[in-house]
Amino acid sequence: MELYNRVNREVLKQKLQLSDEKRVTISFYQYWNLNNPQLFRDHLYLKFSEVGVYGRIYVAKEGINAQISVPENNLEQFKQYLAEITFLNGIRLNVAVDDDGKSFYKLKIKVKEKILADGLNDESFDVTNKGKHLSAEEFNQLTDQDDTVLVDMRNHYETEVGHFENAICPDVDTFRDSLPIVEEILEGQKDKNLVMYCTGGIRCEKASAYFKHKGFENVYQLEGGIIKYAQDISKKGLKNKFKGKNFVFDERLGERISEEIISKCHQCGKPCDDHTNCKNEACNLLFLQCEECAEKYENCCSKECQEVIHLSEEKQKELRKQQDSGIRIFSKGRFKKSSSGLEKIK
Structure with a gap:
């Protein structure tokens, strides 16, 4: 079996659009020391191909970052595959909020230097000294306090279509750009509650450790990011403090979290978040x-x-x-x- 897709992407996209197979869009990540990322990558490709997984997965010496879709009928078998991998056994899976099953059309697994391009020297600080994870309830409570500052760790095109109430949204194109800019914005506020959030949590894992290293005393991160928050408030009947859409890096390009449209068409100026x-x-x-x-x-x-x-x-x-x-x-x-x-x- 070839360990790479060889079929034209337009053919695959058309096949996906015509398919009535029910698929579930999932994201997960885990920081872990991998001695042989290439071998692990090939193992994943073989196993995931068996159950029809599509998506984009990055593997590096520091772990794995995955955004995928799985056929609904094979979901339990997929979970069993994960359970057989020591550091992925019991991993939190973020299930998409607004999902049509058309998020990915092929499986792509790449070996990278890092699972997240952050531009940081991990040896210069303790990356395991992360901020405290907040549940949806705790997040709502803490962000209501006057001594809390809330920061969106995503890019400007993501925050343009959706963000939490009263969040600081840096005008950046990449995660690596956001870290020094956020530090500058928060100068003189190191004693406040610093609460961060992102799409699924991975950016905050690294950012929270970085800001603790920089002297921020009370650092928190939204567990599971916007995706888990949306699932939890729906299940528990909590207040939704997120306005608009959550941008996602797949064929959907967004999932609706609330009915508000907070952005405009870039061509005519009409309300639009597509x-x-x-x-x-x-x-x-x-x-x-x-x-x-x-x-x-x-x-x-x-x-x-x-x-x-x-x-x-x-x-x-x-x-x-x-x-x-x-x-x-x-x-x-x-x-x-x-x-x-x-x-x-x-």
């Missing part, structure tokens, strides 16, 4: 687009990109070769609205 990628693959800009603009621009960010998608495939491939292959994300500081859609500020 992320999309520009249909012009040479652009691939991640931005917010309402249904009317999606129809007007044919799922593109601008008229220029709209023209590109009508070119021959050969010409489009040439354009893609000329473009930076990095991720492009809409930011108000880098793009402006114009009559032709979104225009990059030069």
